[in-house]
Amino acid sequence: MPRAIPSGGEIVNGANLAIRRGQVLYVVLDEPAEPGPVPNSFPWPTPISSNPRVLKRVPLCKYLDVSTAPLTVTAFRAIRAGTATVAAPLSRAWQTWQAEPHQVVPSTPQEPFQSFRASVTVAGN
Numbered sequence: 001m002p003r004a005i006p007s008g009g010e011i012v013n014g015a016n017l018a019i020r021r022g023q024v025l026y027v028v029l030d031e032p033a034e035p036g037p038v039p040n041s042f043p044w045p046t047p048i049s050s051n052p053r054v055l056k057r058v059p060l061c062k063y064l065d066v067s068t069a070p071l072t073v074t075a076f077r078a079i080r081a082g083t084a085t086v087a088a089p090l091s092r093a094w095q096t097w098q099a100e101p102h103q104v105v106p107s108t109p110q111e112p113f114q115s116f117r118a119s120v121t122v123a124g125n
Contacts, residue, residue, distance in 0.1 A: 011076075011086060015118040023078045024058065027086055029116060030071035039093040043113050047074045047088040054082035055120050081124030088116040 011025050027047045049055040058077045
């Protein structure tokens with residue numbers, strides 16, 4: 001049966017989190033609708049942990065029902081005490097696209113895409 005991401009388990013860009021060992025966190029990267037043509041690729045690669053001994057990527061349940069929008073969900077489990085950074089740089093195609101001028105509908109402000117980065121500290125208990 002499909003299920004949603006547990007409440008409070010999603011990591012947001014720029015976060016500094018303190019969590020317990022065993023806790024699972026989710027990185028959700030979604031491609032906002034942009035007016036006009038965009039690169040034919042997803043804006044970010046799969047997020048990685050700077051320290052997989054502390055924060056390890058784990059497979060998702062194949063029935064996780066999140067959205068029909070273009071997005072990725074990556075899960076990480078806190079394995080042991082320490083710190084790790086979760087990161088997903090903005091792809092080169094999207095960096096190039098973002099640097100070019102685009103016609104934007106005036107009522108739709110265009111936020112720049114950014115690389116994803118969050119810091120996680122896992123407590124030792």
